[in-house]
Structure formats: structure tokens, C-alpha cells
Amino acid sequence: MPRKAYLAPHLTADQLRARYRQTAEPVEARRWHLLWLVSQGWTIKHAAQTVGCCYDYAKDLVHAYNERGTDALPNRRRTRANGWGRKPLLDADQQQQLRQALLGPAPDGGLWSGPKVAQWIAQVTGRPTVSPQRGWDWLKRLGFSLKTPRPTHAKADPEAQIAFKKT
Numbered sequence: 034m035p036r037k038a039y040l041a042p043h044l045t046a047d048q049l050r051a052r053y054r055q056t057a058e059p060v061e062a063r064r065w066h067l068l069w070l071v072s073q074g075w076t077i078k079h080a081a082q083t084v085g086c087c088y089d090y091a092k093d094l095v096h097a098y099n100e101r102g103t104d105a106l107p108n109r110r111r112t113r114a115n116g117w118g119r120k121p122l123l124d125a126d127q128q129q130q131l132r133q134a135l136l137g138p139a140p141d142g143g144l145w146s147g148p149k150v151a152q153w154i155a156q157v158t159g160r161p162t163v164s165p166q167r168g169w170d171w172l173k174r175l176g177f178s179l180k181t182p183r184p185t186h187a188k189a190d191p192e193a194q195i196a197f198k199k200t
Contacts, residue, residue, distance in 0.1 A: 038077045038092075041099040046072040060108040067091055068098055068106075122167060127157055128175070135177050146179060147172060 044052070049072050053065035063084050070080035081091035097105035123131060134153060139145045151168030155161070172178070 035076045035078065037074060038071050038095055039099065040068065040072050040095065041102070043098065043102040058108050060110075061106060064094055064106045067094060071095060122154060122158065122163070123171065127154075130157065131171060132175050135172070135175065144179065144181060145172065145177065 046069065049065060049069040053062055053069050056062040056065055063086065067080050067084045067086070070083060071077060075083075077091050077095060078088050081088050084091075094105070131150070131153065135145055135150075139149050140153070141149070143149075147169030148165040149168065150172050151163040151165045154168060154171065155163040
């Protein structure tokens with residue numbers, strides 16, 4: 034018979050059940066449900082299967098609850114200041130500056146490209162480098178695209194192409 038998991042007595046089984054039933058956020062409710070099942074004597078493996086998560090995640094959750102108590106359970110993705118992940122590379126003012134810069138010619142006089150936008154971002158933000166891919170991402174995010182003509186084949190015959198076009 035598998036060994037039962039130890040659950041620190043931060044809350045009673047009835048309090049765990051009440052939190053599980055009252056929590057409106059689904060991720061957090063699943064976590065409370067798992068802890069309530071473990072407090073009822075279920076093994077971590079069976080409780081994880083019941084609530085639909087993997088054993089390692091459930092084991093880490095029980096460990097975090099034992100160490101930090103109820104502070105380990107809230108879904109932090111919902112409480113971050115700016116939503117998901119890190120803060121944006123450019124704030125609203127810098128985005129507007131970039132939009133104005135993209136309306137004019139590039140610093141070298143040519144067309145704007147991902148690497149040129151990345152260099153502009155690096156200068157404005159003071160970062161040592163910005164990936165060319167981030168420059169392309171900002172170019173697309175602001176509604177701009179690379180304005181270059183499509184390449185022509187070296188052996189293309191313009192007269193034959195004109196004759197081929199439908200009238």
C-alpha cells in the first residue's frame with residue numbers, strides 16, 4: 034500500500050473543502066480540490082488523477098502548501114501587474130515614437146527592416162542589443178510591413194509574361 038502524503042495542518046479538511054467549493058478561479062479551485070482529497074487520506078497519485086493533473090505537479094503543490102501554507106495556492110497569472118510575462122520592450126510613448134519614425138525613412142536612407150527597427154529600439158531603450166526578430170515583431174505589431182518588390186527570375190521574359198496575362 035502506498036504511503037500517505039503528509040499535509041501540514043494549515044487548514045482543516047473542512048476548510049480545504051470550503052475553499053475548493055468557493056473559489057471561482059478554475060486553476061486555484063483544482064489546487065484546493067487536490068489538497069482536500071489528500072487531507073481525506075487519498076494518495077497524491079490518485080488525487081492527481083482525479084483532479085486531472087500530473088503526479089509531479091501535485092507533489093510540488095503539496096510540498097509548496099506544506100512550506101508556505103495558503104500563500105502557495107493562488108493562481109499568480111491572474112494577479113500580475115501587467116498580465117502575462119515581462120513588461121513590454123517599449124512603453125506607450127516609445128511605441129508612438131517608433132510609429133512616427135517608421136513613417137519616415139530609415140536612418141540609413143533605405144527601407145525599414147527588422148534589424149533596423151531593432152537598432153532603433155536599442156538606441157531608445159538604452160539596451161546593448163535587441164534581437165532583429167524583436168524588431169520585426171514590432172514592425173508587424175504596429176501594422177507595417179517590409180515594402181520591397183518581389184524578386185524576378187533571372188531568365189524571365191517580360192514580353193512572354195505580358196502575352197501570357199489574360200485580357
